[in-house]
């Protein structure tokens with residue numbers, strides 16, 4: 001499916017009237033009365049809409065940041081979402097409902113957290129910036145349904161935090177979900193961390209840089225974009241490109257557009273059968289290391305060229321195949337024929 005054929009959500013600068021008229025008033029929100037130290041100035045044009053704006057629009061985001069004297073930090077990818085419709089779409093893509101346990105990465109000022117809590121979920125939020133962690137904790141302290149960890153998600157023991165939470169919050173073991181607007185620079189790390197957790201999460205819905213979203217989900221065989229990460233994503237999940245999110249929806253505006261992607265995680269029993277995932281992904285990486293090389297050359301460290309040619313032809317492929325010509329299924333079959341334990 002081409003991303004150009006998919007719908008996109010626009011917020012015409014600064015924010016569309018349709019949005020301003022939404023009256024998205026959260027049930028639990030204690031930021032309304034925060035003191036304004038004004039490192040940012042709210043323009044008169046924007047403030048004229050004050051009576052109709054939604055809770056997490058431009059004004060509320062500035063107010064929340066000002067209350068802690070914070071400026072968005074580029075190094076932490078702090079581009080805050082100003083469009084409540086997109087937060088609704090993120091939660092909707094994961095089917096978040098009453099009783100769910102949701103992992104949110106980087107809650108920031110809490111605009112998405114607000115939507116998740118209002119959907120009835122318990123939220124575990126992992127935020128690297130201690131100031132934002134404090135802000136979001138205070139904002140939703142009255143709900144009793146938010147736990148904030150001031151940690152780097154990449155170094156976080158997600159599995160142990162989630163296992164205790166899913167067990168204690170929902171003993172019927174409904175699986176948890178991930179819904180997050182993450183900094184673009186940690187996308188690959190987050191995907192590598194979370195997709196193999198199909199025993200814990202049923203859905204991972206992320207707002208990613210659009211280019212990354214296309215590369216992960218739409219890249220197909222025989223294209224220069226096809227990479228080991230595509231084999232990885234398809235090994236652990238069924239990915240879907242949901243919608244494009246233009247850069248005008250963020251504050252501060254990034255230099256690139258974004259997109260919502262959902263990864264429906266496979267259960268461990270549904271993963272392709274390989275003797276060892278480590279040796280499987282090591283073979284896939286070696287195959288792509290020298291992409292223009294035929295597999296019978298690039299995989300010679302595993303077995304002889306002749307054995308590789310025989311394996312390829314026995315699964316219906318040309319003996320001269322290159323990595324970009326193999327599907328996930330082809331790689332699995334090839335691995336199972338040539339990998340030595």
Ligand SMILES: C[S@@+](CC[C@H](N)C(=O)[O-])C[C@H]1O[C@@H](n2cnc3c(N)ncnc32)[C@H](O)[C@@H]1O
Pocket residue numbers: 076077078079080081082105106107108109110111112126127128129132151152153154180181182183184186
């Ligand atoms: C793109 S902003 C999104 C904020 C908020 N969720 C929103 O939609 O407005 C990314 C957030 O992730 C946080 N962050 C950055 N790096 C992180 C990391 N390694 N682990 C956890 N949080 C991180 C930032 O401090 C920031 O709050």
